[in-house]
Amino acid sequence: MRHSTTRRKAAVGAALALVAGTTAACGGDSEASQASLGKDDVLTITTFSDFGYDALIEEWNADPDRPFSVEMTKIADWDPWKQTLTQKLQAGDGLTDIVAVEGDAMPQFLSEGASDQFADISDPSLDDRWVEYAYQAGQTADGKQVGYPTDAGPEAFCYRADLFEKAGLPSDREEVEAIFETWDSYFAAGEELTAALPETKWYDSSGSIAQAMLNQAEFPFQTADNTIDVENAELELVWDTVTGYSTTLSPRVVQWKEDWTANFTNDGFATMPCPGWMFSNIKSNAPEVKGWDIANAFPGGGGNWGGSYLAVPAMSEHQEEAQEFASWLTDADQELAAFEAAGNYPANVEAQESLAAENATDPYFNDAPTAVILADRAAAVEPGRPYKGDMYSDILGLFQTAIQRVDEGASPDESWETFTQAVDGLS
Amino acid sequence: MTRTDAPAGEVLETSPATGSPVPPPGLTWRQKLSHWDFRFSPYLYVVPFFALFLVIGVYPMVYSGYLSFFSWPRYGLTHGEGVGFANYGHVLADPVFHKAFWNTIGIFVLSAVPQVVVATVVAAMLDTPLRGRTWWRMSVLLPFVVAPAAAALIFGSIFADKTGLANEVLRAVGLSGVAWHSDRFASWTAIATMVNYRWTGYNTLIILAALQAIPRQLYEAAAIDGAGRVQQFFHVTLPSIRPTMLFVIITATIGGMQIFTEPRLFDTNLQFQGGANYQYQTLTMYVFNTSNSGTDPYPRAAAATWIIVLIIIGIALLNYAITRQVQRRGER
Numbered sequence: 032m033r034h035s036t037t038r039r040k041a042a043v044g045a046a047l048a049l050v051a052g053t054t055a056a057c058g059g060d061s062e063a064s065q066a067s068l069g070k071d072d073v074l075t076i077t078t079f080s081d082f083g084y085d086a087l088i089e090e091w092n093a094d095p096d097r098p099f100s101v102e103m104t105k106i107a108d109w110d111p112w113k114q115t116l117t118q119k120l121q122a123g124d125g126l127t128d129i130v131a132v133e134g135d136a137m138p139q140f141l142s143e144g145a146s147d148q149f150a151d152i153s154d155p156s157l158d159d160r161w162v163e164y165a166y167q168a169g170q171t172a173d174g175k176q177v178g179y180p181t182d183a184g185p186e187a188f189c190y191r192a193d194l195f196e197k198a199g200l201p202s203d204r205e206e207v208e209a210i211f212e213t214w215d216s217y218f219a220a221g222e223e224l225t226a227a228l229p230e231t232k233w234y235d236s237s238g239s240i241a242q243a244m245l246n247q248a249e250f251p252f253q254t255a256d257n258t259i260d261v262e263n264a265e266l267e268l269v270w271d272t273v274t275g276y277s278t279t280l281s282p283r284v285v286q287w288k289e290d291w292t293a294n295f296t297n298d299g300f301a302t303m304p305c306p307g308w309m310f311s312n313i314k315s316n317a318p319e320v321k322g323w324d325i326a327n328a329f330p331g332g333g334g335n336w337g338g339s340y341l342a343v344p345a346m347s348e349h350q351e352e353a354q355e356f357a358s359w360l361t362d363a364d365q366e367l368a369a370f371e372a373a374g375n376y377p378a379n380v381e382a383q384e385s386l387a388a389e390n391a392t393d394p395y396f397n398d399a400p401t402a403v404i405l406a407d408r409a410a411a412v413e414p415g416r417p418y419k420g421d422m423y424s425d426i427l428g429l430f431q432t433a434i435q436r437v438d439e440g441a442s443p444d445e446s447w448e449t450f451t452q453a454v455d456g457l458s
Numbered sequence: 459m460t461r462t463d464a465p466a467g468e469v470l471e472t473s474p475a476t477g478s479p480v481p482p483p484g485l486t487w488r489q490k491l492s493h494w495d496f497r498f499s500p501y502l503y504v505v506p507f508f509a510l511f512l513v514i515g516v517y518p519m520v521y522s523g524y525l526s527f528f529s530w531p532r533y534g535l536t537h538g539e540g541v542g543f544a545n546y547g548h549v550l551a552d553p554v555f556h557k558a559f560w561n562t563i564g565i566f567v568l569s570a571v572p573q574v575v576v577a578t579v580v581a582a583m584l585d586t587p588l589r590g591r592t593w594w595r596m597s598v599l600l601p602f603v604v605a606p607a608a609a610a611l612i613f614g615s616i617f618a619d620k621t622g623l624a625n626e627v628l629r630a631v632g633l634s635g636v637a638w639h640s641d642r643f644a645s646w647t648a649i650a651t652m653v654n655y656r657w658t659g660y661n662t663l664i665i666l667a668a669l670q671a672i673p674r675q676l677y678e679a680a681a682i683d684g685a686g687r688v689q690q691f692f693h694v695t696l697p698s699i700r701p702t703m704l705f706v707i708i709t710a711t712i713g714g715m716q717i718f719t720e721p722r723l724f725d726t727n728l729q730f731q732g733g734a735n736y737q738y739q740t741l742t743m744y745v746f747n748t749s750n751s752g753t754d755p756y757p758r759a760a761a762a763t764w765i766i767v768l769i770i771i772g773i774a775l776l777n778y779a780i781t782r783q784v785q786r787r788g789e790r
Contacts, residue, residue, distance in 0.1 A: 111730070293618070432728070
């Protein structure tokens with residue numbers, strides 16, 4: 032037995048070394064050391080939903096001349112990824128070399144303090160590459176470029192032509208534009224359709240209509256100096272309209288959840304606001320449904336919903352390569368490929384021009400000229416609307432939750448009070 | 459430790475003052491080494507655990523306690539100025555925290571009570587001479603093997619408000635569907651069902667093990683005295699497995715206070731606040747969400763954690779008091 036003493040000591044020593052090692056690893060080194068990547072090294076990127084990058088990255092990795100290879104993590108939805116992203120930024124550790132950021136949340140990552148967590152990826156040679164307002168929305172007040180725009184979200188309206196026909200509404204692409212002319216005509220047609228088809232609701236969810244109306248407001252949540260103000264006429268109009276139609280026109284489900292998805296296949300609703308990136312969602316939720324079409328119109332003009340960015344966290348050890356790859360992904364050819372794969376309308380000017388020239392159509396949507404429609408819708412967007420302050424994404428989440436409460440049966444007044452309380456709790 | 463445990467051929471003496479063995483003078487080097495080995499090795503064996511425990515258990519607790527007295531700028535990497543008990547005040551005054559507290563208690567009661575009752579009954583049934591006993595016993599454990607995320611996804615679609623299986627069945631028999639996500643009690647029930655699905659089988663097997671340790675003569679004696687099956691269960695089985703029952707109840711309590719995965723994955727709210735009206739936000743979800751909020755995220759979450767620690771200690775003490783009462787009654 033005695034002979035084992037030394038071995039035992041060695042074991043204890045090893046255990047202690049292990050503990051010490053773990054502790055050191057936890058501490059990490061605060062200065063992210065920049066090491067260049069070789070051919071077999073991996074650059075990491077995280078996206079959410081569908082950025083249409085699968086084929087692009089496959090292609091990149093198959094190319095023998097690429098300087099490094101790339102590995103993508105895809106998160107299903109933005110909201111959980113927002114939480115993870117925020118937490119890891121605060122921890123200063125654990126993010127991939129490139130991260131995708133949703134447009135509505137961009138302002139909070141640009142705010143003072145937060146923007147320090149990202150690398151400056153400004154590059155004067157790229158100045159005219161993207162649509163001006165999209166490019167500037169990825170920039171801090173003092174000109175640090177945090178994100179490259181991947182896409183823009185000009186909204187059209189998608190609708191079920193077969194259900195329109197059944198309800199006795201015009202169903203032709205050109206004819207329905209009158210329905211989507213103003214919000215009044217839109218809601219009036221909705222009352223007609225739901226009267227004719229009691230099983231079908233007019234739109235996919237109260238949340239998406241609220242989002243569409245918010246995107247036309249000027250200062251929905253915060254004034255120009257970032258003071259929180261939710262007791263304004265613009266927001267109250269959205270609130271009254273959406274909660275007012277909750278029981279008649281809305282299926283009262285939450286976007287992205289089971290009941291919402293199920294409605295795509297069981298004729299649960301007839302219309303939905305449709306930014307380009309929504310196309311792939313409709314196709315994957317209702318692959319068998321015939322009758323989807325896209326109207327080249329949007330009530331009250333235009334609106335931009337979403338549009339995302341690629342950013343490089345300061346904690347990345349390969350910022351240079353990350354910037355290089357993010358730049359490649361947002362170049363014209365790649366944004367075009369992403370549009371074809373997922374419908375994400377490019378924010379890249381050259382890509383937009385070539386889309387318009389190409390006159391692309393989509394057989395799933397009854398051969399709708401998607402490129403022309405989205406180009407027209409993009410032209411109708413009023414840049415800078417709505418104003419997105421540093422708390423935009425947070426308050427938007429609380430507002431959507433307040434609408435969900437009404438959909439679930441709470442009284443609008445009560446729900447509004449809970450909403451304002453929660454907004455107060457933000458500060 | 460008795461003398462006979464000492465390695466053969468070695469003489470150790472016990473000093474009257476300390477009661478621990480002391481090497482008598484004039485021992486050889488090997489004998490001294492052996493003595494030290496005997497005396498100190500046990501401590502060395504347990505050191506790795508305690509070192510790890512200090513690093514990953516005690517340190518975070520102490521640090522979060524420290525943190526709870528500071529502010530924290532959004533996206534800051536370090537804490538800001540000290541704010542005294544303000545974070546505790548914020549959490550205690552937060553109506554959402556109050557809701558989370560009652561939600562946790564509600565879900566706990568709805569899961570722990572049926573779980574223990576059903577587990578005991580099923581275990582008693584498995585303790586009878588069944589055909590294919592092993593197969594039955596293994597199958598009760600099957601749900602436990604299912605990953606909680608997978609279970610939550612399955613139950614999420616069962617309890618979907620409009621298109622879920624549960625409501626389809628209710629409607630098929632002519633009842634109106636239940637608002638599983640918006641009604642507070644219904645949401646607790648749905649979540650408790652997920653918990654029970656996973657944990658009932660696990661508890662069944664533990665109780666089954668205890669049942670099998672009961673001497674069969676007790677049942678024979680009871681049968682001779684004229685006790686029926688039901689009487690045997692209440693007067694022989696239950697008193698015999700009381701310590702195991704207490705173990706099961708205590709572990710279920712701890713699990714119940716920590717419930718997170720099931721309500722989080724059941725959530726239809728995009729903010730993950732446990733229902734649009736916080737119907738099923740639990741205490742651990744509160745901590746998680748607070749650490750994601752804009753203002754003083756970590757200090758407020760740390761304060762909430764410490765309040766929860768105090769709540770759990772309170773419940774543990776209550777548990778202990780009840781346990782002692784029950785034990786005493788059992789001894790009479």
